[in-house]
Amino acid sequence: MHVDAQRVDTGKKSDIDALKVSIRTERELGNIQKAELLTQNLQGIVAKSQNPELQADLATITAENEISRTRYPHAIELLKSAELAYSRSSNDLALAYVYTMLGYAYYSMSDYPLALDYYHRGERIYNALDDKKSLSMVGSYMGLALGAIGDYDGAILAYQTALDHAIEQGSDAEKSQVFYSLGGLNAKMGDHRSALAYFYSSLEIDTKRGMVQNIAFNNALIAESLLALSDFEAAESHANEAIRLFNEVKSTEYADMYKLTLAKIHIARGSYDQANDVIQNVLHTANGRFPALTLNALVVAAQHAFLTSEHEISIDYADQGIKKAKQAERLPIEVQFHEAKVNSLEAMNRFDAAFIALKELMRVKEKLNNENKVEAIARAQAQTETVRKELELDLKLKEQALEQAGLSEKLLLKNFFIGLILILFSLLFVLYRRYTLRKANERLEWKVRIQTRELSEKNEQLIQSLKLIESESITDTLTGLKNRRYLQKFIKTDIALCDREFSDWHQGKSRKPIGSDLLVFIVDIDDFKQVNDRFGHQIGDEVLIEFSKRLEHVFRQSDYIVRWGGEEFVAVARFVDRKSAMVLAQRLVKAINDTKFEMHDNMALPITCSVGYVCYPLIPTNVVSCHLEKLLEMSDACLYLAKASGKNTWVGLESVNDEEAFAEDFNKSWLETLIRQKRVTIRREPGK
Numbered sequence: 001m002h003v004d005a006q007r008v009d010t011g012k013k014s015d016i017d018a019l020k021v022s023i024r025t026e027r028e029l030g031n032i033q034k035a036e037l038l039t040q041n042l043q044g045i046v047a048k049s050q051n052p053e054l055q056a057d058l059a060t061i062t063a064e065n066e067i068s069r070t071r072y073p074h075a076i077e078l079l080k081s082a083e084l085a086y087s088r089s090s091n092d093l094a095l096a097y098v099y100t101m102l103g104y105a106y107y108s109m110s111d112y113p114l115a116l117d118y119y120h121r122g123e124r125i126y127n128a129l130d131d132k133k134s135l136s137m138v139g140s141y142m143g144l145a146l147g148a149i150g151d152y153d154g155a156i157l158a159y160q161t162a163l164d165h166a167i168e169q170g171s172d173a174e175k176s177q178v179f180y181s182l183g184g185l186n187a188k189m190g191d192h193r194s195a196l197a198y199f200y201s202s203l204e205i206d207t208k209r210g211m212v213q214n215i216a217f218n219n220a221l222i223a224e225s226l227l228a229l230s231d232f233e234a235a236e237s238h239a240n241e242a243i244r245l246f247n248e249v250k251s252t253e254y255a256d257m258y259k260l261t262l263a264k265i266h267i268a269r270g271s272y273d274q275a276n277d278v279i280q281n282v283l284h285t286a287n288g289r290f291p292a293l294t295l296n297a298l299v300v301a302a303q304h305a306f307l308t309s310e311h312e313i314s315i316d317y318a319d320q321g322i323k324k325a326k327q328a329e330r331l332p333i334e335v336q337f338h339e340a341k342v343n344s345l346e347a348m349n350r351f352d353a354a355f356i357a358l359k360e361l362m363r364v365k366e367k368l369n370n371e372n373k374v375e376a377i378a379r380a381q382a383q384t385e386t387v388r389k390e391l392e393l394d395l396k397l398k399e400q401a402l403e404q405a406g407l408s409e410k411l412l413l414k415n416f417f418i419g420l421i422l423i424l425f426s427l428l429f430v431l432y433r434r435y436t437l438r439k440a441n442e443r444l445e446w447k448v449r450i451q452t453r454e455l456s457e458k459n460e461q462l463i464q465s466l467k468l469i470e471s472e473s474i475t476d477t478l479t480g481l482k483n484r485r486y487l488q489k490f491i492k493t494d495i496a497l498c499d500r501e502f503s504d505w506h507q508g509k510s511r512k513p514i515g516s517d518l519l520v521f522i523v524d525i526d527d528f529k530q531v532n533d534r535f536g537h538q539i540g541d542e543v544l545i546e547f548s549k550r551l552e553h554v555f556r557q558s559d560y561i562v563r564w565g566g567e568e569f570v571a572v573a574r575f576v577d578r579k580s581a582m583v584l585a586q587r588l589v590k591a592i593n594d595t596k597f598e599m600h601d602n603m604a605l606p607i608t609c610s611v612g613y614v615c616y617p618l619i620p621t622n623v624v625s626c627h628l629e630k631l632l633e634m635s636d637a638c639l640y641l642a643k644a645s646g647k648n649t650w651v652g653l654e655s656v657n658d659e660e661a662f663a664e665d666f667n668k669s670w671l672e673t674l675i676r677q678k679r680v681t682i683r684r685e686p687g688k
């Protein structure tokens with residue numbers, strides 16, 4: 001559906017919906033500029049309407065445009081604000097889509113564990129809504145991320161499920177996506193011949209549908225696989241076709257990205273001058289504007305200079321690349337630059353400098369290795385999720401079969417002939433399903449066989465790294481809650497979003513934020529040592545588990561609850577009004593002391609807890625940005641006051657009046673001083 005950008009200014013819902021569809025269609029067709037133009041039109045309408053849902057829609061659509069432009073951090077910011085709005089309005093379908101897009105943005109920035117986490121969130125909602133088409137989409141994306149962390153087994157399973165959903169829906173778009181992704185996976189595994197077969201299948205569907213940008217992507221990846229197979233002539237022709245199509249739809253960043261493939265083809269052929277022209281051209285356009293493109297161009301430039309024995313130049317490119325990769329936190333690519341530097345220094349017989357560069361290379365590799373350990377956890381979690389999904393799918397199929405059987409019986413009784421025809425159709429359908437599934441299975445089994453040996457080696461490595469990282473996992477094994485690593489990873493973006501909402505207000509860009517505070521609680525079980533001493537550690541553990549469950553009842557699903565350590569828990573209520581803090585704290589204390597804790601041997605223990613909390617931002621009228629550790633120091637000082645006033649109660653720091661209150665060490669005696677000087681607003685349980 002195409003809508004004239006000039007004419008949609010009425011703000012009518014049907015017009016707005018048509019405009020949204022139009023933007024997505026233009027983008028899918030690769031007309032990014034047109035999509036951005038229409039988005040500006042939507043922006044005008046949204047500005048007039050002040051409708052938060054519409055603002056969230058605009059943020060999502062703009063984020064998708066930004067992803068097309070490879071501007072991922074901005075896309076993430078926009079998606080986070082949409083996530084907030086959709087959670088508030090309980091718009092589950094839109095929320096699931098936002099999660100999927102967040103996953104894709106993180107995937108594009110090579111943060112695979114976070115990408116998988118978001119994909120799982122989206123998938124859970126789509127499952128609950130039984131939305132097969134979206135399940136196919138998210139399955140494909142998950143396959144990509146699993147493939148990227150080397151979990152080929154998991155990736156193949158994800159694609160299999162995605163393909164099933166796509167076939168069931170008869171959806172060409174999703175089928176093409178799965179084929180494209182399977183091509184990518186095979187290319188990653190080094191099986192370029194199979195990769196080509198998948199890319200060609202995807203290309204065929206996209207050509208039928210006239211999806212120019214997808215056709216361009218298929219051509220680009222076909223070129224890369226052909227290059228790997230040393231078929232330079234065909235590779236060059238596909239790379240040129242990709243570049244032509246990307247330029248045609250004004251997607252110049254991608255055109256430049258695949259000009260680098262062309263440069264690699266020239267290098268492989270020994271046409272170094274031609275390669276150099278292309279590289280310089282890309283570096284010139286990318287520098288400063290497109291960080292991802294600049295990094296890729298510098299890798300090829302360093303490689304080119306090394307091969308033409310211009311070692312000084314190669315080192316210069318490598319140094320530029322190291323600096324930029326550090327800024328962009330792209331460790332895998334930083335490793336490539338260090339390697340290039342070591343090679344060039346060695347080739348120049350500068351062994352001292354080469355040794356120093358080698359040490360740096362080892363350090364960065366070690367860092368990357370540590371990150372991969374976290375990825376390994378994501379892989380383990382993803383595998384568990386896949387097994388669960390399979391069981392669920394199996395159960396659903398059985399239920400459907402039972403339902404169908406009941407239905408056929410009734411129909412048979414009513415009308416034998418109609419029943420007979422139905423059975424014949426069902427049979428044909430089952431045969432057709434079996435045929436398509438068998439075909440898909442054959443293909444997958446063949447690939448699994450090829451990969452079995454590699455997988456068992458990888459599994460062995462995985463077991464070793466899992467052992468290493470058990471203590472660092474993001475889940476607390478006793479209570480099943482998340483642990484401090486999880487909170488440290490996720491809270492940063494929430495704090496940034498909160499800062500942004502408030503500073504927009506200070507700068508007069510938006511109205512005063514409502515329901516945008518973060519509340520950080522520390523919850524500590526009272527006299528827990530006595531529980532252990534009197535009843536033993538096992539009972540102590542049972543208390544911790546029951547305690548966690550009660551915490552989960554008090555907070556919302558979208559809040560964070562983590563076991564910080566021992567008998568101490570941290571909960572963060574996200575994007576609420578600070579007025580709710582007292583209510584939550586009271587509810588927390590009551591949730592614990594109201595009913596005794598039932599233990600497995602019918603013993604019932606009276607348990608109480610103390611709570612300290614802090615509301616963020618602390619000075620709403622003048623944002624002083626804080627990190628998690630500082631906020632915890634403050635809630636801990638409040639917790640101390642709660643303990644000192646007899647336990648089984650709460651104390652909260654609602655706001656502070658001046659910036660100087662943020663002393664280096666925010667401890668209990670500093671808080672007491674601030675209270676005495678009336679520089680803070682403190683809340684306590686009435687009567688305590």
Ligand SMILES: Nc1nc2c(ncn2[C@@H]2O[C@H](COP(=O)(O)OP(=O)(O)OP(=O)(O)O)[C@@H](O)[C@H]2O)c(=O)[nH]1
Pocket residue numbers: 478524525526527528529530532536537538539540541544565566567643647
């Ligand atoms: N059973 C069990 N006990 C734990 C665990 N982690 C920490 N603990 C115990 O928790 C107790 C904490 O004791 P303290 O820090 O003295 O605190 P408390 O007794 O709760 O006293 P207050 O905080 O002043 O109310 C210690 O006895 C730890 O051994 C665990 O995973 N399981």
